[in-house]
Amino acid sequence: MxxxxxxxxxxxxxxxxxxxxxxxxxxxxxxxxxxxxxxxxxxxxxxxxxxxxxxxxxxxxxxxxxxxxxxxxxxxxxxxxxxxxxxxxxxxxAPRYNILFRDDKSYPYLVVTGHKYPRLAYYRGALDKRNQYFGPFPNGYVVKESIQLLQKVFKLRTCEDTVFANRSRPCLLHQIKRCSAPCVDLVPSETYARDVHNAVLFLQGKANELLGELEARMQAASEAWDFELAASLRDQIQALAKVQERQFVSSNTNELDADIVACVTVNGMLCVNLAMVRGGRHVGDKSLFPSHAEDYTTAEALAAFLAQHYLARSVPPVVICHPAPDDAALIAESLSAQAGRKVLLNCNPNGERRVWLEMARKNAEFAILQRVSQSASQAGRLNALVEALNLPEETQRIECFDISHTLGEATVASCVVFDRGDMQPKEYRRYNIEGVTGGDDYAAMKQVLTRRYGKIAGGEGVVPDLILIDGGKGQLTQAEGVLAEVGLTQPILLGVAKGETRKAGLEQLIVATSHDVIRLPADHPGLHLIQQIRDESHRFAITGHRARRAKTRIASSLEDIPGVGPKRRQKLLARFGGLQGVKAANIDDLMQVEGINDELAERIYTALRG
Known part of the structure; x- marks a missing residue:
């Protein structure tokens, strides 16, 4: 030593x-x-x-x-x-030796706002005490479907505040009987408030109580010979009954909200399935695969999930889980402190709860089988590509580049990574291209490759086995020059050019140096892998370009207005959710933003609508 x-x-x-x-x-x-x-x-x-x-x-x-x-x-x-x-x-x-659940996306909620005429909306982000939130839900589809169903029954508004405040006549939703049009006072405020109250009851899982209340009101209206109101209530009851029939999995208990968490290991692969019960409905699930899970037991992994998942998230009253996590009592104490009320950690449920847990366990096992199957498929595609192009057997890491712009404006280059048998989104990178003539894709490709592989040649990063260039011989020549300049000889370069008709399956693969053209059959698994990676690079580049273009246009539009500096621009965009929201705002709305008086509000209003 x-x-x-x-x-x-x-x-x-x-x-x-x-x-x-x-x-x-x-x-x-x-x-x-x-x-x-x-x-x-x-x-x-x-x-x-x-x-x-x-x-x-x-x-x-x-x-x-x-x-x-x-x-x-x-x-x-x-x-x-x-x-x-x-x-x-x-x-x-994200330490490399801790088990880590990369579940950073905020979960969606259904929100009933605190306005005079509350709005029903889909929401992600920090919670505001002025509003009522229901959720979280495992995916946005559940929230959007719930909104559609509730619109049919309760006819609550879903429009943005700026639209609501500026309407002079009912919108299409009122015409198709999905909104009672409070924007133009076609519904009394007390009636709308009652509809909101009923929608909240339903979301809280009190559907039977709500049905009883509506039936009593219908009977009273009928006895008072108010047949129009009675018919309206009858239609609402029927619609509500249909909504109940369409619920995902109904619960027979009085339990409103609960999470069901099952952790399983199959052939060394660990998965956690999280299912959610909201308002007495089983609204769906999602499966999570942690990083660095080697050597962790299911009990250790489940403890890590519970501790990480509920950070800065709402905690339901009951968490049903299997197996019993390590430090179960400590986790329950921590979750209760975070929620400000007692949270029950149930590791040995009975009856319906046991059925839910078994469902979550089966879904975790199925998710593992799906992932294994997908990995096997991707491995087969990679092997087919290696064989078809005579690549080294150890080829694993593939990087692909694409350029996106609109007539030379806001050029963005993308680099996506395929490694370890799958796409690796955490390793994707975007590059804003500066200092080149707009529309010069060759110069843009040269810049992005120089920036990326100049660093890698200096020891910062991983050298890929294969580099795909989305383009023809000209783009490939730029790539060859860059790699020669930075001194990287290991990666194999391959150009991916679209066929004459730009139809999928007719791609031409151009080999570096010789510039020989290879065409694989349209049904070749290796070509399918290249198409997947190329399409992902294209999608990633376009997304970045659109975001950059929008940001540039927003900034330039507001920058032209005297008195609107960077801080005020930021506050305006944050308050109204973007330039379109600022344009739709009236003068009174603009004056609500800190630092904007009546004179400046009028100036902004005139400039953006001029």
Whole structure:
């Protein structure tokens, strides 16, 4: 053992001895400052020292400990606080030796706004106490379908505030009986408020109570000879009954909201299935595959999921899970503290809850089979491509580039990555192209390749096995020149040119250096893989270009208005959700934005509508 290793071990041992016997979070750091692992402890000194006293660690832990150069700790008041801090850090830092659930997208909600005439809407983002939120739901489809169903029954408005405030006559939704048109006062405010109340009852799972109330009102209206109202209530009852029939999976219990979480491992692959019951309805599920799950048990993985998933998210009153997670009592305590009410963690459910849990477990197993099948399919496509093009057998990583612009405006280049048998969205990159003549795709391709592979040649990044260039011989020649200039000889270059009719299946594959043209049959699995990667690169480039173009046009439109600087532009766009929202706003709406008085509001209104 060399002196540096001895000094490192001694230095770490001395640091561990100085740690307090208090709850907290510890972080293992590599020599370059990268966080390798984040953990929590009831007793920091005992927990951290155990890593350096044991000799029976798994290969993964031994590999991690060999890289540790520094230990950082944070003391907190309780183990529950440590659990929350640990998982916040895991989410933020994504350490390579922690199990990590990359479930960062916000879940959709159905919102009933707090306006005088509340609006029914689809919503993602931070919750506002002025509104009522129902959810979260596993996907947007559930929310959108629920809105459509509720429109049929309760006829609540769904339009944006700026549209609602400026209408002079009812819209099409009123004509097809999906909205009662409160915008032009075609419905009394008390009647609309009652419809909102009924919609909320339904969303809270009180459909039977609501039906009873509507039936009583219908009977009273009939006895009072108000047959028009009675007929309207009858139609509402019938529509509500049809909605109930279309519910995904109905519940026979009084339970309103619950999450069902099952974690399974099949042939070494770990999956967590999250199903949601909202308002007494089973509204769907989603399956999640964590990163760095090797050597983790299902109980450990489930504990990590529960701790990470509910950070900054609403927690239902009941979480039904299997198997029992590690630190179940601590997790329940932490979730209850976060929710501000008791959260029940049920690991041994009965009756209908057991059926839900079994459904989640089966769905997790099915998701694993699907992923294995997909991986096998992709592996077959890659092998077919390797064989057809006589590529090295070890070919795994493929990068593909595309250029997108509109008549030379806001040019964006994309790079997408296929590796480890699948597309790797976390490794995609976009490049804003600057300093080239608009529409010069050759210069744009040269710039993006120089920027990317100049860094990789310098040791920053992974050298791909195959580079696909979306374009013909001219684009391929640019790529050849760049790789020669930066000194990369390992990647194989391949141009992907569209056929004469630009029809899928007629692509021409152009080999670097010789510029020989290869045409694979339209049904060739290797060609299908190239098409998938090329199409993904095209999609990613177009998305980036449109966003950049919109941003440029928005900025230029507002920049032309005297008195509207960067901060005011930002506040306007944030308040109204983009330039179209600002254009639709009236002067009074604009004056509600901080820093905009009546004179400036009128100036903005005139400039954008002029």
């Amino acid at each position: 060399n002196d540096s290793a001895v000094s490192r071990e001694q230095r770490l041992a001395d640091h561990v001895k100085s740690l307090p016997n208090l709850p907290g979070v510890y972080r293992y750091l590599a020599a370059d400052g990268t966080v390798l692992y984040v953990g929590k402890a009831r007793d920091l000194k005992k927990r951290v020292s155990s890593y350096f006293q044991k000799n029976d660690h798994s290969p993964r832990i031994r590999l991690m400990l060999n890289q540790v150069e520094r230990i950082e700790t944070t003391v907190v008041r309780s183990e529950a606080e440590a659990l929350v801090l640990e998982n916040n850090l895991i989410k933020a830092l």
